[in-house]
Amino acid sequence: DKLTLQLKWVTQGQFAGYYVAKDKGFYKEANLDVEIKPGGPDVAPPQVIAGGGADVVVDWMPSALATREKGLPLVNIAQPFKRSGMMLTCRKETGITKPQDFKGKTLGVWFGGNEYPFLSWMNHLGLKTDGGPNGVTVLKQGFNVDPLIQKQADCISTMTYNEYWQVIDAGIPADQLVTFKYEDEKVATLEDGLYVLQKSLDDPKMVEKLARFVKASMKGWDYARQHPDEAANIVLENDASGAQTEKHQKRMVAEINKLTEGSTGVLDVAAAERTVETLLGGGSDPVITKKPEGAWTTKVTDAAK
Amino acid sequence: MNFIRNSVVPVGTVLLAILALWYAFAIILNAPFERDQAARANTTIATGQLIANTMAQERPVLPAPHQVAEEIRKTVFDISPTSKRSLVYHGGVTLSSTLLGFGLGTLLGILLAIAIVHSRTLDKSLMPWIITSQTVPILAIAPMIIVVLNAVNITGLLPKAMISTYLSFFPVAVGMVKGLRSPEIMHLDLMHTYNASKAQVFWKLRWPASMPYLFTSMKIAVAISLVGAIVGELPTGAVAGIGARLLAGSYYGQTVQIWAALIAAALMAAILVSLIGLVATLVNRRMGVRP
Amino acid sequence: MRLSRSPLAIAAFLLAVPGLLISSGGDVLDTLTYSTPVILFVAAAVAMFTSVSIPSLIVVLALVHVVAFCLIGLLHAMPQPPGPSLGYWCMVISSWLLAWFSVQNLAGLKLTSPQAQRLVNLALPVLFGAWLLLLWEIIVRGFGVPSILLPPPSMIAERISGSVPTLWADFQQTYLKAAIAGYVIGCGSGFLAAIIVDRVPFLRRGLLPIGNLVAALPVVGIAPIMVMWFGSYWESKAAVVVIMTFFPMLVNTVAGLAASGAMERDLMQTYGSSYGQTLLKLRLPAAMPFIFNALKINSTLALIGAIVAEFFGSPIVGMGFRISAEVGRMNVDMVWAEIFVAALAGSLSYGLITLIERAVTFWHPSYRT
């Protein structure tokens, strides 16, 4: 059976599980022919699935819930990432040691749906984000770590498995950095999950197919946890841009494994509800205005057992 | 001999000057980081060492020319052109959609210009919207276009080429509208006395008279096509092509790789532009343009 | 009674008939469902059976626009799947053909009063655009295209009216600061470079081939570098615009400077005129059509460049910022609102430059026909 998976970002260790499942034949064993489409800064997975370009997408929950409110019924069918890898990384010389020190500083934030946990956090801290003296100045961060290195920002958003290491690679040692994990600040939202359109779930055949897919994917993740270096190499082979380095990918897979540790793919409803809480508390212009209904289901993971 | 005096020497001189400037800027722009590093390590750094360091950083603000050259050498010559790490491979991917897009764009531009010059309705109603079409930031709607095209099963080269087409038809259309209207009144009157058909006026007068405009526009269009092809590579998952290299380079802070890809793009464009220049010269010669 | 021979009118008439016969698919059998096909039929009949004249064209146009609004109204009253029926689509196409028919004939008319002519000249693109939007609305709603792929214009319009302050702030940041500064510097330096290159043959041979290189620097490649060098604020966007606008100006000016006639140049020679005088009095005026060509192309490039550059890091205001941020939030209507502002600003600046061009190069044969 054919199935198309749209990733959220370019081919990298973040998606090791799926590549491993494909490369190691786990999908084939499950009688699936899976096509993996890499993403990028200009690829919005919900748009792709709305346009019929994919059956399943990897997306973060804030973006998926926002899309749902816009009338495209995305449903979470599985959640391979248990924990959030997002954090703020600051240069030590800025004197920031705790979140309260952000006042008056310039912070780099990713936009496009990823800003809500940040806004909600600032809301908790009572800091305004309008650039005034009693708040913080927010920069829209491009998809690299230059603002920190060029000292255009005091802190930038990083993922534990990616940008953080780029900062290190750029020559700023870890002891010169201060990091704040969203997970620790209790403003984390659920990251990489698998989403499908509601109508797929209405078709029992499709549900069964998806169940096989989720199962095989989780097998891929398990394998990646056991063989991180091999998983990194598989990712490298699948990278058509030829731009990834082995060192970085190995590190990334290792970090990713910390996030998927202990996940069976079943969504932790409490975590999902916490995500909703965070998003609803996102300040003046919240990403979602009401509690979503039916935004996740255990139908597929149940069938996968 | 003449060629050497008239092109090689001047181009060489200018290139040398640019190289010298480039080195100077590389040192100036990269130095603060080295000083920071020294400060972090609580040491001071001698000027000679500083300069040497600025030219060998792993992620410099501005890589030194030899670093870029080395990267290009590595990715062009050391790696087989079919490998995904070869710049030749990525260049080829981009080139094919550039050429397709440019070809379609030029054709579309010329056809539109012809329609506009010959139809008052189109001149009045279409022209403003052609202009408006270009004020739409293509990068913003490219993803949607590509998603939509994907949905109707158009994939592969064509969606990327369509972005090039979208960008490149415009300079051609604008230039050709001007060019097709540039014949002298008396030359038009002459055709009028022959009661030449619109097609004859077009082929025998408007078209040859518009040649200088056509080639000038085509030079701009081919350069923009390349940009379009690169832009178009991003929303298709940035899997291959110069755009993918740029993106990945910028994403992972591989400044040297960005610059290598940029230079490759620029060289490609220069070759394309000068090819058009060559065609223009040949056509000029055939048309007896006064040297 | 005389048959209008226009194939447009005939096709429109033929399509209006099934609209009359087949139910348009509206569930509620209200006045709209009945009256729309009738009005359309009347309009088509007028177009078909009366001779082409200003009054009849105006009648057709007026009726067709009434029909258009009815069609949109019908759309709202329809159950979403299955959507409109065949009859409905026939009416859409028929009314579109009728509008096209009247517009074409209006454009063909030679009006005696210059005011009326000006009115028609203005009405044509407006009508064309209005129908573009209308068809967009009907197709998007009729086929049930998800709004995160393509929102209908009505939704975009609502969003625009609801977010004027945001749009204005973004416009200020991107257009008034980055685009204009970059445009002025880019065009200015391209122009100066062309003069220098033209003056010094050595540079012409050396610099021009290399100038071509600059043209092809893709904005997605330069933008991150400029952000790295000039920071996230508007200066880096202006730098991107400078690089984008430089080359078209250079190429066009160089071509324009070569455009003056041989005898005209000889004339200046006999006056023993200096290089500067020949430039100022002969070659620049003769180059103006080319220079304006570049100014026009650049006016659209500048805005695009400034917007795209904001994708690669920016403060949290600006059209490019808004577009990239709202795409992620799936607020596609806001994205289109920004695109609308961009298109409006771009078209207006283009129009302004065209007006100046007309005044400056009035002598060019293309304005004398």
Place this chain on the structure above:
Amino acid sequence: MTVVALRPKAQSMPNATPKNVIDVKDLSLVFQTNDGPVNALSNINLAVNGGEFVSFIGPSGCGKTTLLRVIADLEQPTSGTISVNGMTPSEARQNRAYGYVFQAAALYPWRTIGGNISLPLEVMGVPKAERASRIAKNLELVNLAGFEKKFPWQLSGGMQQRASIARALSFDPDMLLMDEPFGALDEIVRDHLNEELLKLWAKTQKTVIFVTHSIPEAVFLSTKIVVMSPRPGRIHEIIDCNLGTERTLDIRETPEFLEIAHRVREGLRHGHSYDE
């Protein structure tokens, strides 16, 4: 032979005035300029019979070119009527009734001299072999044999003008409209071409409308001389001039010739008195 085709046509239409090839009635033309209107033509009345050779002569700016352009449907009169071959000028143009020689050579710079002469032939669909022979013949006629492959800017002013005459003759139109065709030529060439034109006219019975500034030329060539005067452009006098069809250059010494020339000169001078 095209003329042969014309005559029967005229005969078969009894209520058309068969002889009036050009019929201008009360024609006026006003140009609107940035600087106010210019009365280029005012109340022109003129009838030209088929096979006539009519010269227009008059001070610079009196509207000769404009009148020729009206006949050729290149300019629309502001008022009055004009018919050409019993049709409107526009219909006549669509029948390719005439060849026009402009005051300036108006050669296409991207075509060689041969290519320029070939232009009307291509437009009218003359086959290639025929084109080549006509080009050769007409280049010969204007003494430009051997310049076929040159581009216009490689020719002297007079040569360009001759090329443009060859172009107008090449497709053998029934009517020739010539705007100072021999202005840039020296006396000898001019005499030569005058004779050739006269021969051509006598042989083919074309109608020729001819603008010139040379009084002897006008008298030598024409059957009718129209003297115009400026501001507003109008017809001052129409002088008949029947020196027979078989003229040689010697005729210029005869008293009849000198008598007509004198009348034309007087008329011209009269026209001039208005501006000085």
Place this chain on the structure above:
Amino acid sequence: MTVVALRPKAQSMPNATPKNVIDVKDLSLVFQTNDGPVNALSNINLAVNGGEFVSFIGPSGCGKTTLLRVIADLEQPTSGTISVNGMTPSEARQNRAYGYVFQAAALYPWRTIGGNISLPLEVMGVPKAERASRIAKNLELVNLAGFEKKFPWQLSGGMQQRASIARALSFDPDMLLMDEPFGALDEIVRDHLNEELLKLWAKTQKTVIFVTHSIPEAVFLSTKIVVMSPRPGRIHEIIDCNLGTERTLDIRETPEFLEIAHRVREGLRHGHSYDE
């Protein structure tokens, strides 16, 4: 008065030949074309004294324009030497020694007639008020008063030509190079301008080099007539023509005049015999 300035200069340089304003020795010019070389000028020898009025006459394509262009430094000879005012043509040009009237009008389309005449004055830095008066004076001279604000395409061919003459006269150069300036004008205007030019020349003692196709014009105006012949372009004969400085149009009936005209015609005919 510019002439006054010239003479003392010449006197202060005893070894310069003060009278030879133009001195051409063994000059040849070959154009390379796509179609083989063209011998436009071959072995030209010519000396023109200051204050002379020299006419070039010859069949179309014999190299008159080319020779004028060489004098004006618009064309470089292939071999031979030429000096103008004892300098190279290039230096002379930079000294703004002459005004050139082209065979075609060459008016700038973006300037009005007044603006076109003002052009050389602007280039030479004449103050604004002075410019206005000179424009008015020269437009008057060529009978174009009232057309100052028109654009070139709004003028007839002859009017454009006259505007271009006014432009060349406007800055009062020591030497005038005129390439068929009166070709597009009718006899009356032509006679008038001939007289005006002669008056101007007599008054200011300018050196005039004048290309014409009209034998009477050449004889009437010149002190020296250079008859040229084509392929290769060369000087066939130089005919002196001293009818005194105070000439009127009546002179054209005198036997001396007719005698010279006859000689010129013979020379011309001789030149033509080569191509027919």
